[in-house]
Amino acid sequence: MRLLVVTAVAAELDSVAQGLRALEDRGVHPLPGHRLRRLGVAGGPLRADLLAAGVGPGAAAAGAASALATAFLANEAYDLVVAAGIAGGFGGVAPVGSVVVADAIVAADLGAETAAGFLPVQKLGFGTSVHLPPQPLAGEVARTLEAVTGPVLTVSTVTGTARNAELLAARHPGAAAEAMEGFGVAEAAEAHGVPVLEIRAVSNTVGPRDRDAWRIGDALAALTDAFGKLRPLLEKT
Numbered sequence: 367m368r369l370l371v372v373t374a375v376a377a378e379l380d381s382v383a384q385g386l387r388a389l390e391d392r393g394v395h396p397l398p399g400h401r402l403r404r405l406g407v408a409g410g411p412l413r414a415d416l417l418a419a420g421v422g423p424g425a426a427a428a429g430a431a432s433a434l435a436t437a438f439l440a441n442e443a444y445d446l447v448v449a450a451g452i453a454g455g456f457g458g459v460a461p462v463g464s465v466v467v468a469d470a471i472v473a474a475d476l477g478a479e480t481a482a483g484f485l486p487v488q489k490l491g492f493g494t495s496v497h498l499p500p501q502p503l504a505g506e507v508a509r510t511l512e513a514v515t516g517p518v519l520t521v522s523t524v525t526g527t528a529r530n531a532e533l534l535a536a537r538h539p540g541a542a543a544e545a546m547e548g549f550g551v552a553e554a555a556e557a558h559g560v561p562v563l564e565i566r567a568v569s570n571t572v573g574p575r576d577r578d579a580w581r582i583g584d585a586l587a588a589l590t591d592a593f594g595k596l597r598p599l600l601e602k603t
């Protein structure tokens with residue numbers, strides 16, 4: 367399988383690479399504005415390209431689209447794209463240190479406010495605010511990682527108050543986590559007809575901003591552990 371993993375920042379990419387350390391390092395491949403880190407064994411069952419595309423859905427979409435197009439033009443199209451990184455977990459659903467596998471990748475505020483409430487973009491007749499990861503693969507990945515499953519929201523503003531956390535959870539029932547890139551990665555993958563997963567390790571709880579409570583190191587370690595467990599599954603998929 368040819369796999370593309372898109373993170374926001376280098377620390378997340380390094381954590382994923384550490385999880386996949388059983389694969390050989392195949393060097394760095396330049397893309398316009400980005401660098402792909404390539405892992406895999408020649409002739410082996412899994413080749414993984416890792417990309418740190420930047421923070422936010424726009425950067426994520428641009429980076430993922432560039433990697434996908436480059437691979438397509440080289441006749442080496444990816445079989446699977448994974449958006450990965452740290453995230454905020456919704457209280458009572460995804461505790462700090464847990465891993466979340468998305469069963470839906472949702473652009474949380476892509477739509478319109480109306481007097482009757484929020485209308486997602488599909489209700490306005492333009493595209494979609496939801497991408498669905500392939501089943502049964504997403505479920506199998508979640509079971510392998512002993513992960514929480516639920517919608518992962520993509521936001522452009524980190525939620526910083528209890529009130530906004532409640533509003534978001536009410537608008538997206540069952541939401542497990544929020545992060546800032548998944549939907550951008552999913553849009554690019556969808557344009558190329560490539561299935562997409564989102565895997566997040568929870569560094570903080572969605573709600574009042576409290577930087578001292580963030581457990582980024584623990585979340586990065588959980589991300590490494592997750593990709594270590596994922597490798598054998600991907601090798602036989």
Ligand SMILES: O=C(O)c1cccc(C(=O)CC[C@H]2O[C@@H](n3cnc4c(=O)[nH]cnc43)[C@H](O)[C@@H]2O)c1
Nearest residue numbers: 374421452453454524525544545546547570572575
């Ligand atoms: O100082 C802050 O409060 C702050 C404001 C914006 C961004 C940050 C970050 O540390 C980077 C966010 C980065 O990590 C993911 N992430 C992690 N937790 C959350 C969250 O609760 N809500 C949204 N995104 C989160 C996200 O995918 C970004 O890549 C700090």
